[in-house]
Structures are given as C-alpha cells and as structure tokens.
Amino acid sequence: MTQQAYRAHFRCFSGCSGTYPTTQPLYRCPTCDGLLEVHHDIDALRNRSAQEWRDLFDARYRGHEFPYGSGVWGKREWIAPEVPDDFIVSTYEGATNLFHARRLGAEIGIPELWVKQCGNAHTGSFKDLGMTVLVSIVRWAHHIGALKSPVIACASTGDTSASLAAYGAIAGLPVVVLLPRGLVSAAQLVQPLAHGATVLALETDFDGCMAVIRELASRGLIYLANSMNPLRIEGQKTVGIELTQQLEWSVPDWVILPSGNLGNAAALHAGFRMMVDLGLTDRMPRLCVAQAENANPMYRAFLANSETVSPIAAKKSHASAIQIGNPVSAPRAMAALRAMNGVVEQASEDELADACARADRTGLYTDPHTGVALACTFKLRDRGVLTANDRVVVVSTANALKFTEFKLGYHEKTLADVRPQRANLPITLPADVERIAKTIQELSAR
Amino acid sequence: MTQQAYRAHFRCFSGCSGTYPTTQPLYRCPTCDGLLEVHHDIDALRNRSAQEWRDLFDARYRGHEFPYGSGVWGKREWIAPEVPDDFIVSTYEGATNLFHARRLGAEIGIPELWVKQCGNAHTGSFKDLGMTVLVSIVRWAHHIGALKSPVIACASTGDTSASLAAYGAIAGLPVVVLLPRGLVSAAQLVQPLAHGATVLALETDFDGCMAVIRELASRGLIYLANSMNPLRIEGQKTVGIELTQQLEWSVPDWVILPSGNLGNAAALHAGFRMMVDLGLTDRMPRLCVAQAENANPMYRAFLANSETVSPIAAKKSHASAIQIGNPVSAPRAMAALRAMNGVVEQASEDELADACARADRTGLYTDPHTGVALACTFKLRDRGVLTANDRVVVVSTANALKFTEFKLGYHEKTLADVRPQRANLPITLPADVERIAKTIQELSAR
Numbered sequence: 013m014t015q016q017a018y019r020a021h022f023r024c025f026s027g028c029s030g031t032y033p034t035t036q037p038l039y040r041c042p043t044c045d046g047l048l049e050v051h052h053d054i055d056a057l058r059n060r061s062a063q064e065w066r067d068l069f070d071a072r073y074r075g076h077e078f079p080y081g082s083g084v085w086g087k088r089e090w091i092a093p094e095v096p097d098d099f100i101v102s103t104y105e106g107a108t109n110l111f112h113a114r115r116l117g118a119e120i121g122i123p124e125l126w127v128k129q130c131g132n133a134h135t136g137s138f139k140d141l142g143m144t145v146l147v148s149i150v151r152w153a154h155h156i157g158a159l160k161s162p163v164i165a166c167a168s169t170g171d172t173s174a175s176l177a178a179y180g181a182i183a184g185l186p187v188v189v190l191l192p193r194g195l196v197s198a199a200q201l202v203q204p205l206a207h208g209a210t211v212l213a214l215e216t217d218f219d220g221c222m223a224v225i226r227e228l229a230s231r232g233l234i235y236l237a238n239s240m241n242p243l244r245i246e247g248q249k250t251v252g253i254e255l256t257q258q259l260e261w262s263v264p265d266w267v268i269l270p271s272g273n274l275g276n277a278a279a280l281h282a283g284f285r286m287m288v289d290l291g292l293t294d295r296m297p298r299l300c301v302a303q304a305e306n307a308n309p310m311y312r313a314f315l316a317n318s319e320t321v322s323p324i325a326a327k328k329s330h331a332s333a334i335q336i337g338n339p340v341s342a343p344r345a346m347a348a349l350r351a352m353n354g355v356v357e358q359a360s361e362d363e364l365a366d367a368c369a370r371a372d373r374t375g376l377y378t379d380p381h382t383g384v385a386l387a388c389t390f391k392l393r394d395r396g397v398l399t400a401n402d403r404v405v406v407v408s409t410a411n412a413l414k415f416t417e418f419k420l421g422y423h424e425k426t427l428a429d430v431r432p433q434r435a436n437l438p439i440t441l442p443a444d445v446e447r448i449a450k451t452i453q454e455l456s457a458r
Numbered sequence: 459m460t461q462q463a464y465r466a467h468f469r470c471f472s473g474c475s476g477t478y479p480t481t482q483p484l485y486r487c488p489t490c491d492g493l494l495e496v497h498h499d500i501d502a503l504r505n506r507s508a509q510e511w512r513d514l515f516d517a518r519y520r521g522h523e524f525p526y527g528s529g530v531w532g533k534r535e536w537i538a539p540e541v542p543d544d545f546i547v548s549t550y551e552g553a554t555n556l557f558h559a560r561r562l563g564a565e566i567g568i569p570e571l572w573v574k575q576c577g578n579a580h581t582g583s584f585k586d587l588g589m590t591v592l593v594s595i596v597r598w599a600h601h602i603g604a605l606k607s608p609v610i611a612c613a614s615t616g617d618t619s620a621s622l623a624a625y626g627a628i629a630g631l632p633v634v635v636l637l638p639r640g641l642v643s644a645a646q647l648v649q650p651l652a653h654g655a656t657v658l659a660l661e662t663d664f665d666g667c668m669a670v671i672r673e674l675a676s677r678g679l680i681y682l683a684n685s686m687n688p689l690r691i692e693g694q695k696t697v698g699i700e701l702t703q704q705l706e707w708s709v710p711d712w713v714i715l716p717s718g719n720l721g722n723a724a725a726l727h728a729g730f731r732m733m734v735d736l737g738l739t740d741r742m743p744r745l746c747v748a749q750a751e752n753a754n755p756m757y758r759a760f761l762a763n764s765e766t767v768s769p770i771a772a773k774k775s776h777a778s779a780i781q782i783g784n785p786v787s788a789p790r791a792m793a794a795l796r797a798m799n800g801v802v803e804q805a806s807e808d809e810l811a812d813a814c815a816r817a818d819r820t821g822l823y824t825d826p827h828t829g830v831a832l833a834c835t836f837k838l839r840d841r842g843v844l845t846a847n848d849r850v851v852v853v854s855t856a857n858a859l860k861f862t863e864f865k866l867g868y869h870e871k872t873l874a875d876v877r878p879q880r881a882n883l884p885i886t887l888p889a890d891v892e893r894i895a896k897t898i899q900e901l902s903a904r
Contacts (some may be wrong), residue, residue, distance in 0.1 A: 048653040074520045074553060076704050103557065103821075109550035109580070112524075115630060131580060134555070134825065136859050161902050184561060190894075193886055202865045205882045208817040210901055216889035227891050233898050258522050260855045292480030372652040375549075375628030377581065413582050413859035436651045440639055442661035445673050448636075452679050455632040455656055456607050 018093035019053045022242065025344060034092065035153035035341035037232070039240050046243045047343060049282075052090065054289050066261055068203075073257065074107050077324035083107045084144050084247045085256050091246045092145050099152040101183040102211055103134035106250055110258040110405070115374035120393050124403035127376060128255050131411035133202060135178045137333075138409045139172035141251065142244025147179040149243055154185075163188055165234040167221050169196045170333050171410060175238050176205035181207040188234060190214060190221050197206070225249050239273045240340050248279035252297075253287060255405050263293045265402040268300045268389050270381040270409055271345065272334025274310060274321075276310050277301050278344030280407075281351055291357065297405070299354035301345065302388035303366065304329040307336055310345060314356035319346065329381040330361055330418055330427070333410065355397065359387035365422050368412075369434035372419075379415050382408040464539035465499045468688065471790060480538065480676035481599035483678070485686050490803025493789060494688045495728075497624045498536065500735050508737035512707055519553065519703065519887035523639060529700050530590050530693045531551045536732055537692045538591050545598040547629040549580035551590050552696055556704040556851070566839050572710070574701050577857035581649060582778075583617035584855045587697065593625040595689055596681050600631075609634055611680040614669050615642045616779050617856060620649035622683050627653040634680060636660060636667050688788050691725040698729035701851050702739060709739045711848040714746045716827040716833050716855055718780025720756065720767075720791035723747050723766040726853075727794030743851070745800035747791065747868065748834035748886055749789075750810065753782055760802035765792065776864055776873070777826040779856065801843065807831035807875040811814060811868050814858075815880035818865075825861050828854040 022032040024041035025048060032038050034050060040049055060068070072086035079085035079097060083106015089284035109129045115127030130138035147164065154162040165188040166176050173189045180187035189204050193213040201211055214221055228234045228433055237244075263284075268380070271277045277299065284296040303311045307326035313319075322325065339345070359367065367390060368383035379387065385406045392398040412419065419429035423435045441448060470487035471494060478484050480496060487494055506514070515533055518526035525531035525543060529552015534541070535741055541839060555575045563571030576584035593610065600608040611634040612622050619635045626633035635650050639659040660667055674680045683690075702709055709730075717723045723745065730742040749757045753772035759765075772783035785791070794800065805813065814829035824832065831852045838844040858865065859903040867873035869881045887894055 022605060045705045068487050071522070076706055078558075081506075107553065110522075115628065129580075132580070134575075134578070136857075160899075163898055163902050165898075178821050178823065180821075181819055182561065186898075188709075188898060188901065197806065198870060198883060199862065199866055201884065202862055202869070203823065205884075206815070206823060206865050207821060208819040208882055210897070211882075211884040212897065213884040213886045214889045214894070216884065222893060224891055228895060228898065231895065246862070260522060263599055302767055324604075330713070358805035371509070373627055373654040375624050375653060377624065377649065379654060411582075411857075411859060412858060416645065416648055416862070419652050420645055423648070423651050424644060434654075436654055436657075437644060438637070438647065438651075438657040438659040439657045443660045443666045443670055445670055447679065448658060448670060449661070449674060449679055451656070451658070452609055452611075452632075452634060452674065454608075455634065456609050456679075 017059070017450060018056050018089045018091055021052050023051045024049045025049045033158065034149055034243065035093070035156065037159055037229070037235055039229070039236050043120040047341070048241065050242050050246050052286070056113050056401065057089065057290055058401040065290060065292055069257060069418070076103070082144065084141055084250050087253060091150060091250070095148050095152045100148045101151060101179050101311055102415060103140060103182070105133065105140050105247070106254050108132045110255055111376065113374065113376065115375070116371055120390055122393055122398060122402060123400065126403070126405045127260050128251065128405055128407045129250060130370055130407060130409055131379060135171070135175045136411035136414055137175065138248065138251065139171045139175035142247040143175040143179045145247035146241060146243040147176070147183055147185065151183050151185065159235060161233045161234060162186065163234045164235040164237050165190060165225060165228065167191065167218070167225055169200050172237070174210065177204035177207035177209040180209065186210065189394055194219050210381055215299070217312055235347070239275045242428050245279040245282060249283035249286070250274055252280045252283035252406060256293060256445045257286065263295055264297045264405045266300060266398060266404045268302055268385045268406045269295045269384040270302045270331065270334055270407070271310070272303070272307060272336035272339060274339040274341040274345035276409070278341050279347045281348030285351065290434040297353035298350050299349060299386060300392060301346060301349065301354060301356045302385040303356065303358050304331045304334055305358045305360045305386055307334060308358045309337060309339060310342065311356045313346070321346065331364055331384050334381055355392070357388035357391055359384045361388065363430060365427060365430040366433050369422060369432065373434060377412045378408065379410040380418055381410055382406065461475070463505070464502050464535045466539055468494045468853065469497045471495045479604065480540070480595055480689065481602065481604040482558060483675070483681055485675070485682050493686065493787070494686050496692050499734070503736055505543055511736060511738055515703060518752060521753045524548070528590065529731050530696050533696055533699060537696070538595060541594050541598045545601060546594045547625050547692045547694045548590050548598060548741045549586060549628070551579065551586050551693070552700050553684055556701055557822065559820065559822065562817055562822070566836055567846050568839055568848060568850050569846065572849070572851045573750070574697065574807045574851055574853045576697060576853060576855055577825060581617070581621045582699065582857035582860055583621065584694065585617045585621035587684055588693040589621040589625045590682055591693035592687060592689040593622070593629055593631065597629050605681060606678045607680060608632065609680045610637060610683050611671060611674065612683040613637065613671055615646050618683070618685070619647065619655065623650035623653035623655040626655065632656065634658060636665055636671055658839060673799065685719045685721045691721055691728060693797050694722055694725035695732070697728035697853060698726045699733060702733065707738060709741055710851045712746060712844060712850045713743045714748055714831045714850065714852045716748045716777065716780055716831040716853070717791065718749070718753060718782035718785060720747070720785040720787040724787050724790030727797055731797065742798050743794060745798035746834060746838060747795065747800060748831040748857065749802060749804045750777045750780055750830050751804045751806045755783060755785060756788065757802045757804045759792070767792065775831050777810055780830065801838070803834035803837055805830045809833040811873060811876040812879050815868055815878065819880060823858045824854065825856040825858040826864055827856055
C-alpha cells in the first residue's frame, strides 16, 4: 500500500514542541491548551512529482474502486495516510459539481463565476468531507486500542450532528448528541434521530453541556467530534484541491466562503498551501470570508485591522449555521486570511435572502449561507474588488432542501428582517384557454 | 464532432410506421395516438466496439470537460446525439453514489445490497436525468426553428416541476406549471417558485388542467414536459448504464425500482437493452417494480397475469410521487417487465415507513419511495426470490431532505397508517455527569 510511506501527526498550531499520533484522543495542545493541527511529512510526499500527484488524483477521481472514488480518499496520502481501507467509512464524498453560473455571472459582470456545490452530499452539507476522516480514524484508533470507547459525541444542532450520526450509523459506532433541553426541536434533529443517534437533552444551558462533554471526554468515555477537532479540517481541505482539479489544476483568482466557526477557512488554506508546497500550483487564490452581519466577529477584526478576533454576542440570523459570536478556529482563519491576501465581507439578513432569490432565478437553489457568500460577491464586484477578469469560486456549503421554511418565508413575505425583491407566488386564473394563452404569450415575449 | 455521425428519431412504440425528428413537438403517435419512443440507429453505433464504448464512457466519467462530466452527456451518442454543446443545459447529472449498503445487507442476508443514490442531484431527484435532455432539445429545437415557442409547461406538483423549473432557469427559458387551484400549497411548489416558474392555479380540476394544456400545446404555445414525453426516458435510461459501469460493467442480478407512472421502468429497460444490443453486456438484470399498496395497478396486473394495466383509483400514500392509479407508461413498463423477467411487489404504508427507518439506522437517509423499494426487497428476500448470492441494486429516486415532515411524523409517531417500530426521540436528562456517563457506557456495551 503506497500510503504507508507517508505520515501525519498532531502538533500545536502555535508552535509548541511535541507531536502526537492522530489516533490519540487529543483536542488541544497539552502544553498551551491552544489549537492543534495535523502536520504532514511534506518531504516524504515529495517522492512523487507534482505531475505524478496530479495524474494520480485525476486517475482516481470518481473511479469505482473503493475508497478512491471519494473526493477525500482519492487524496488519502495528503489527508489521513495511515488508515487502512477496511476502516474507511465513506459515502463517496466530494466530486460535487463546480457549477458555472453563467447567467448569474453575466448579470453581475463576472463571466467566470463558479459555484462549488458542496451541499450536494450524502447528508446535505460539506461537513461530510471532514466527518469521513474523523469517523474513519476513530474506527481505526479503536481497533488498535488507542481509543477505549468508540462512542463519538458532539454538541451541534445542525449539519455536524447530521453528518456524524450518518457516518456513525454506517460504521456501526454509537453517536451521542448533547444539547440544552428546550433549545432545539425534534425537527432540527430529524437527521441524527433517524440515524439512531442518542440525543440527550440536558437540563442546563450550552456552557453546561460543554462542561459535561469535556468531563466525559477526559474520562475517555466519548471521542469529541466538535469543530475544534483538527481531523475534520483534513477532510475539508479537499474543497480547495478539488475545485482546482476541476479547473484543470488552474487556481481561481478568488474563493468566497461563508464562515462562522471559521474551520472551513482554515481548511481551504490548508489545501491550497499543500498544493503550493508540493508544486502542483504556483500561487493561492485570494480569500473572501463571508459573514452574516448578525454574527460578524471576523469582519469586525478585519475592519479594525486586528490580528485577533474578539468574541461578540451573535444575533439571530437566517444563516443559522454561521450564527457564531466566538469562533473556535479564529486563529487558524486569521492565518489563512493573511496567507491568502484575504478580505472579510458581511451580508445583512435582507441582502443574504435576496441574493438567494436572485441566484435561484438562474437555476441554483441556494441555502442562506450560500446567500451570504453571494451577497458578499455582489458587494465586492460593485466596489471593484472583484473584476470582470477574475475567475471567482463561491463555496456553497449546504443543500437548500434543508431550508424550505426560509425559502417559503421569502416568497410568502413572512421572513423576519427581509423585504423580498423577488417573491414569486402562484397566480390564480379561470380555466379559460384564451386568458391563459395571453399570459403565456406575454412570458415568451419577455 | 463524433456524435454527428449518429441519429435518433421518434417512432411509434406500438409499431406504426413513420419516423419524426426529436426536435418536433410530438407527444403521441400521429397514427394511433399511442406512446412514442426514441429510436437510435444501432447499426451506426456499432462503428465502435463494445470495449471502445466502455473505454469512452469511462474516460469521460471522471472528466471536467463540459458536458462530458455529466452522467447523461458522457453517453450523449446513445441519448441525444444531435444536440450541439452550446445548447446543452446540464448540472453534472448522474455519477451519483452507488452505496454499498453493507450493514443493511448483512441484516437481511444480501451481502451485495447496493443503493443507487439518484436523489443526490441538483434538484434532489432522478428527474434531472431526463430533464437535462428535454430542456436541451427544446433549446436546440427553438434555435433551429422547429419550435415556435420556447415556453415549457408541465402539470406536476412535485419533482418534475422542480426539475423543469431549475433547468428552464439555467437556460433562460420560461417555464409554466399548471395546477388545479387549492389542490397544492406553496410549500409543495417552493422549488419551482424559487426558480421563477410561472405557476398558474386554475379554477378547475386536474382533468380540466390537462384539457387546457393539450389545447395550448396544439396551438404551439407551449412545449409539453409531462411524463408521456419520450425525451425524458432517454436521459433516465442512463441509470441502468451508469450503475453497471460503477460495478465495472458487471450486470447486477436484480434492480428494484419504485415506480408509479412507470416511465422509469421503461427507461431502465431501454438502458440495459442498449448495452446488450451493442455488446457491452451479455444479459439484463431481473427487474422488480415496487409499488405502494395504495397505488398498485401494475401489481394487480402482475397478480392477475394480465398483459395490460387497468386504471384504479389510487389511495393516499406517503410515497406521494408514485401515488398514481392510471400510469402513463404502463405499456412501456409491461414490455420492460417481460424482457427483464420481472416481478412486481407492493408495500403498505406501514412497511414503507418502517423500511425507511431501518435503512436510516444503517446510515442511509431514505425518502418514502426508496422505502417502498426497500420494503419490497425485504419481502422478496423473505420469500427466497432474492437470495444471499444475488447482487441487488435498489434505485433511490429522491432526496429524503424533501421529506422532513414524513421523517418527523414517524419518529413522533404521528404518521397516518403507520405504527413505528424504530422511533427515536431525544432523551431528557439532568446535567449530572455520572448519570450521563452511565447512559453512554450502556451504549458502548450494546
């Protein structure tokens, strides 16, 4: 097995000494309690030339041999080189459409506008990319005795718990979701419940849940799948690699990414960084981190030219998955922003909803987070930061089929803080062929 | 362009003489008023050997070159050979995961149980496979003057209107959805509304709508995208070809297909037929058409050993897309059943819902139609029609994210005609670490 030649391990993101196996249940640096990252042995990976890596990845892309058809495991040497085939839990992640948004791009003056459809995934969000890595490593770590308990836990209400529960169910590993009682409805949890996760509604608040989770993890009773876990970033970093591959290994000028906890910004950077380090590409795209105005701590840091992100109290946003005031991966994301000559932009509730509606009219079907990214794209184009010559990729993080109430609310004009510009509702007509024919002829003439 | 060498045209499904261009707005045989089919010039297609076709399809399958990355257009010579690249409207259809359902298969004694995830598509259903062909041909036909009006219309409330509206929006072609007023809610129409379709709620019933539509079509004001249209079958036939390709061109023993209007059964047969005719495979799989007990006209015909399907009044089913009493494509599907040594099976509301829940516990996330197919699979295995040595592919036709109410109703035990065996709801606990630890340890011991 070629991947056995490669090695990856945890190390401190801030530079403390010491390395740790990725199979060890470790979530923070034992020295400074800061973030961890997965470090790959880049010198070992140089045993293949850039062209050999490109050829290998292209040969595996969407192939039928398990697990290489997965967009994540097709690049396994760069992700999680130690996991043997038999322990990999995969749903054929990635290989999502890079949609050339010709009509929308023409409207806004960016002919090369592309949307990376990460929500078109097994559980309907980009979280699958990271979860396949985390759950596979847990399975492997439990097998070799590095983990006492195979129970995996998280405290998410949304896409993370859905993805974790699905991958746990495929692997036959128990999954626990811990939440404050009364804070979330069964409807928000329908995916983890359907996948048989044990959902514990605790009589406490979110901080109380986190205290319980940390205690359980310290006793070795659960493995923590929260967004601090650097294994998820390893899988998510394939987004940047894959979209470059889909552009025939040509780096786009910009990537626009909706982000709340900021792990995906870190992941995007990690992927582009690795391609440069191994010579597959000669530059990185510029990054735009797109935030909801109601949850914009990184935007504020950017405006203030600050090196650190100060926590804020996030207000309610339709882009619920990025409604985060104190992002876990802020230091990672700030490093990404610097390395990728990035900017941060924000979108109001009104702007994100209308951006969704505008995109939907051109055949996309966009969730509110993609709406944030698109609204920021429109603003950057208006200001001339993006130009007609730029190739721009917007990352769509979730499937809009998860947001029917949001869509319906927009078109029925009942959505909080939104004044719809493009609402569309049924038109009632008598069953009169002449009358209907007239309506249709007006359509054709438009 | 190699595809220019190939030809396809409409002809009568029942054998009347005459051929018609596929760009002609024709929905029924002008001689007998029966169904049409698309006929391909098989002799011309024999200019490539079976191996050459397999190699060509495999090379394109992984490609990034428009439009070949699409599972439909990667096989364009077999589908719609005349349409030039610039007129193709594609969302990178197909290439959906063929999920090896190891856990579910082990539970029921079919180790080689696979689920073809067709719902993981741009609009969340397999309808995209057919719609990309129909809308592309309309665009081309309008360009060459074969169609006066580019307005495309249908009378669907569900996946068909969602798919048509999205493809119309991408192409910039107007889409009209005609429905009886009061019969459907905005929630059921949220996709077509978001895509800017003109939804006309007519003051009449379904028959009245169909009368209007036929009149509009006869005047050349609209192009009809309903399920009678044989162009959609051409795209849908790639399901069988693609799943065989994913099995390294090895034909499975069985394909289990949920079906109501029966067009997809006809399409599946057409794909397998073409592979045999061109020597890519040497046999066809056996077919099981899976119907809801509440809408089972083909099941009744099968039991009665009848050559024809008699219309029935369909009762309400959670599998709403196949709640059809008078299937349009019945003659095509009966031919498929004969050719594929098929069977028809049915599932009650209780059986389909529980099959979904059982599958979801193993990491799938199944819509009610896939539930029908899985319930039929379980029954056929129990009866020994399916054996432990069979390789069985279940076709999943839609994304379960479209069916949140159904999932929630099951787990909250509020679903009509269903007594849930596998309901799962949150468990409320005090924030007591010892108590929670005990609950989790019981999980690990399971």
